[in-house]
Amino acid sequence: MMKEKVRQLWERCFHDSPAFTDLYFRMRYSNEVNIAIPSGESVIAALQMLPYPMTFCGKTIDTSYISGACTHPDFRGKGVMRELLAESFGRMHTQGVLLSTLIPAEPWLFDYYTRSGYAPVFHVQTDIFTKDADSILTSDYSITITDSFDPQLYACFEQKMQHRPCCIQHTAEDFKVILADLRLSGGHIYLLHPMQQYDATAAMAFVYPDEPNGLLVGELLADSEEEARLLLQHICQMNGQTNLRLLCPVSKEREGEKLGMARIIDVHAVLQLFAATHPNIEWNLTITDEQLDVNNGYYYLNNGHCMKSAKRLTGSHLALTISELTTKILAPQHPYMSLMLN
Template sequence: MDTLEKKTKVKELWQLCFHDDERFVNLLFDNLYRDENTICFEKGGKVTTALQMLPYCISFGETSLDVSYISGAATRPEYRNRGLMGRLLKESFEIMRSRNIPLSALIPAESWLYDYYASKGYASVFFRQELNFSSAHRFYGDGYHRVAMSMDELYRFFDEQMRRRSCCIQHGREDFNVICDNIYLDGGDVVALADSQNRLSALAFVVPGDDAVFVKELLAINTEAKEAMLHEVQSAFPGYSLRVFTEPTSENGSAVLMGMIRIVDVRRVLEAVAKNNRSLRRVFRVHDSLLPVNNGVFLVEEGECYEGVTNPCDFDIDIMELAEIVFGGSKLSSLLDFPSVRPYMSLMLD
């Protein structure tokens, strides 16, 4: 199967399984699809199972880590329950390791799939908060005004603000273009505000729904600019309530599980933990049934990670539990005084 045929068949499988708007699917396949990042099984001239490994990175304190985001994981209905996706995921992990990519992330298409991906070593660690404001709520926008900026200017601001988050999946320039185009396809808008000196101060990705306007991301230099942005969005969509997606905080709002992460290369992840916590000393014994190369004992000490040590273990855990501890998904992290960080992702085109 040549490259064009493979792309066509993978796209057909996507539509068969997900039934997305054709414009959205064309947007993804025209801009983000790469043959080298797509793996599949074929039988009888049909692609039976496929997935894509989209390249991202995640900020992690003072460092960053490469991430493969699993997109379009699908199996033809008549080939399900045969273990094909499990085999394909294992193959994807091996490819990631060969490319020095230590993490994989995904957003399950259905709630029941969280249990399935947990069986493959993924941990439920990505959450968002949804803040709800009725149409009667009043925001204040004094000192800010809406502006039209070039895509380069918008991306520079977007990238700078996203990188202020201590643990967050980052978007490259090409991905940013696709995000904006997808917002427009959904009848939404990308709103930019500047201050009295015409300095870009806030950016929001807004999509109207049937009974509410969804602010899928809001980046602002301060609370005043954030307030002004919500005022601008409310003015643009009068009579609608607002639902604002944001990182989980202590503010009122419901925390919603939205995604999972898997550690593909234990040593590389623990090296990042060590570099960000030079006074930390912990010994991990890790078990990974799908990737035995991750099995072993790892010492984090004085900013370094050592493998194959014989020290007594502080943690004897499987690969999913390691992700839960490192990325703050486990209650044990606070009990054991471990410097966990809660990751965040947004605008993932799910």
């Protein structure tokens, strides 16, 4: 019953195709990840907390991605969603989640979510790949195209994604959702294989139709720049394209465009990990979190350790909101997310 009520609210608030809505509620939604505010026989606000692993400070941590956050039009502007977000943060903290992430559906929502402690730390860079007229696929490689799940394909994808040091990861079940969305959009995965190594993949590209009449590479993973270019070159040749639009992590030379936001859920646990990988840092912090009282307090980073205290120790302190702390910790690491259902 709850699933049907949440879907009715979703269909009222969003303008997704019936096919995408079917996919989401078949493969992504569950009552366990849902949190909602009922009113009579209806649901007036809801969101889903989708679990994603993330590489962070040399470890893999648990994060929770806010999806489908929506409020009935008759109840907007009354603080309902802020109440729901605060409730979700408490549940995340109890479950051992260290970070929450999301992708705002509209540009103005960046400011809205900042008031609940989020910070715009995920950026994306858009590059244009142009086909080299003289390049050809050598006999050293072969190309295959797929949109079907295969354990070996997922293992290769996971292994390549794990090399990114501060990046949202995808489980095998989530990879199946990515493939279902890829099929729905008319896209494919292109794979570059070294000859004589038929079970190996040197590069993979997730390719979607792009307006007008172009192609978008939503993710590109390769063992080398040369093999990445070779795969992109062949994608152009197969599809009669001169250019491809490519989404990729930001480089140090470019800031990129705002994509997503993060919020620290467990300050002490995050600062413990951060301190361990930055042993030379010495910080005295005063943290204020309006939604999660458990995070409020004084934190001291020294010699690779983090101590929390309810009492202020001597010395000057840097006072930060939870949003400011999230920016301070994550922004320099250039976190990245891709292949999300945004």
